[in-house]
Amino acid sequence: MTHQPTTLPLAPRLPGGLVTPVMLRHLADIAEKYTGAIKVAGNSIVILGLNPQDRTLALAELGLDSQSLPAKTVRSVVVCAGKPYCSRAMQDSTALGLALDNEFYGAELPGKLRIGVSGCPNACSEVFVKDIGLYGVSAGYTVVVGGNSSRQARAGRIIAEKIPPTEVLPLVTKIIAYYKSYGQPGERLGQTMSRRGFEDLAIAIGIS
Known part of the structure; x- marks a missing residue:
């Protein structure tokens, strides 16, 4: 029982x-x-x-929604303090994080997907253990994929660097579309990458 x-x-x-x-x-x-x-x-x-x-x-x-969601969805985007509150911030992580949250929150996928955005390389949003992580540098954003902080913890891999803020959402859209197409039920993005190869994802999203 x-x-x-x-x-x-x-x-x-x-x-x-x-x-x-x-x-x-x-x-x-x-x-x-x-x-x-x-x-x-x-x-x-x-x-x-x-x-x-x-x-x-x-x-x-x-008068608010609950965060209770099915397991296989995009969760709330984690965002650091960012501009104008943190003097270390190199990019406006709050604006980007809210845009990503508005676009992807609740989208159904093969498995749970977490996104983290930090305004500088200190990565206070723990971007290296998110399925998709981004941290700001002076020239744009570094994009990390495949991280996971669960029982099968793993660090993500950098897939792109110096991405202008305006190009981040289209790139994340491609990564999520890849995962939706090739991820197996219950599989996290990092597991999909391990099974198909990191290079397969890089080619599919146009990163060489």
Whole structure:
């Protein structure tokens, strides 16, 4: 018999992890009202310990979507602080991350796909363990593919460098299209690359 949890977490969808002070106070009020605990996790704020009925009510009161998605989709894009808040940022990672999130979030794929965007090579968004990672340099973005931080952890590989911001979305579109075409059910992008070869992906997306 499968054990059913008595409480459920609520992770409101906050694109780019951005939240206004008003929204933050509202989240705190909702957590307090339904006796939930608050945890900051990556680009998310999670309210823990809600019973199923209260979770439904809390989500309605917040007026936000939940991040609960089928396993085989594009997840929320993880974004670093970026410009104008970080003096190290070489590119506007926030604007790019939000554009990628708006374009791809929730898209169905052979397996889960995570994207991370950082404004500089410090890679605060852990881009080397994302399926698709990008970090800013003075000449544009470096693109990393095939990373994974799960039980079968692996570092991604650099597939392109000095990509202008305006060319990032078309390139990511090609990478995701490749994965959708050739990935096997339940397979992550890095596993598809291992099976078919890194060069196969590079040729398919026009990177030599």
